[in-house]
Amino acid sequence: MKLLHVDASPKGGRSNSRALARYFIASLQEQGVNLEIDYLDLRQQPPAHIDRSFTIAAYTPAAERTAAMKQALEPSDALCRRVLEADAFVFAMPMHNFSYPSVFKAFIDNIVRAELTYLVDDSGHYIGQLSRQKALFITTRGTDMRAGQPLSHMDALTHSLQSAFGFVGVQAPTFVDAQPTQFAATIEREQALARARIELLAVARDWVKQLP
Numbered sequence: 001m002k003l004l005h006v007d008a009s010p011k012g013g014r015s016n017s018r019a020l021a022r023y024f025i026a027s028l029q030e031q032g033v034n035l036e037i038d039y040l041d042l043r044q045q046p047p048a049h050i051d052r053s054f055t056i057a058a059y060t061p062a063a064e065r066t067a068a069m070k071q072a073l074e075p076s077d078a079l080c081r082r083v084l085e086a087d088a089f090v091f092a093m094p095m096h097n098f099s100y101p102s103v104f105k106a107f108i109d110n111i112v113r114a115e116l117t118y119l120v121d122d123s124g125h126y127i128g129q130l131s132r133q134k135a136l137f138i139t140t141r142g143t144d145m146r147a148g149q150p151l152s153h154m155d156a157l158t159h160s161l162q163s164a165f166g167f168v169g170v171q172a173p174t175f176v177d178a179q180p181t182q183f184a185a186t187i188e189r190e191q192a193l194a195r196a197r198i199e200l201l202a203v204a205r206d207w208v209k210q211l212p
């Protein structure tokens with residue numbers, strides 16, 4: 001299985017989301033899954049933010065692009081190839097101000113591409129091209145935004161991920177959200193991470209069961 005693993009935390013070795021992603025991948029490997037891992041660390045290799053030349057080039061049909069337009073789109077083309085070639089995704093990120101870190105937004109802006117990751121048919125319907133890929137989102141939140149908690153309505157992260165990846169065809173993604181990981185007593189933070197590890201183990205078992 002070709003797995004695209006993307007980390008978005010700026011915290012490097014001290015990151016909870018990075019540790020949870022490693023735990024999930026190790027769980028798959030311990031269960032005998034043969035993984036070919038394509039790793040992207042957005043802290044080390046942040047995708048460019050969308051600029052004028054990208055915008056013009058991206059909305060010019062591929063057949064009509066100039067050499068300069070093609071060059072402007074090259075890094076985004078390369079990221080699109082990586083997502084299209086993967087069989088599965090593990091995206092790990094902290095919540096930053098109610099949504100994803102800006103590097104992950106830049107990643108999304110680079111991989112949502114007409115004629116590559118989504119097509120538009122003759123009736124104007126969008127057809128996402130990432131419908132065969134499994135997807136796991138691992139998110140960490142300093143506060144507790146689980147259903148029923150006072151801050152639950154402030155979770156703009158889950159819905160935004162569902163919309164962006166749903167648009168490019170990702171079906172039924174799995175979410176494992178560790179919370180509260182920061183603004184709580186030590187015991188609650190440890191329990192949040194322990195809950196997340198239990199959920200991740202269950203997801204790993206599920207993926208193993210679904211292997212051809």
Ligand SMILES: Cc1cc2nc3c(=O)[nH]c(=O)nc-3n(C[C@H](O)[C@H](O)[C@H](O)COP(=O)(O)O)c2cc1C
Nearest residue numbers: 009015016017094095096097098140141142143181
């Ligand atoms: C810039 C910044 C913004 C944050 N915004 C939120 C937030 O909106 N809600 C929240 O619950 N936690 C927030 N946090 C806390 C992180 O989500 C939390 O510490 C998380 O566990 C970090 O994951 P990491 O260790 O993988 O980086 C924020 C942290 C930072 C650095």
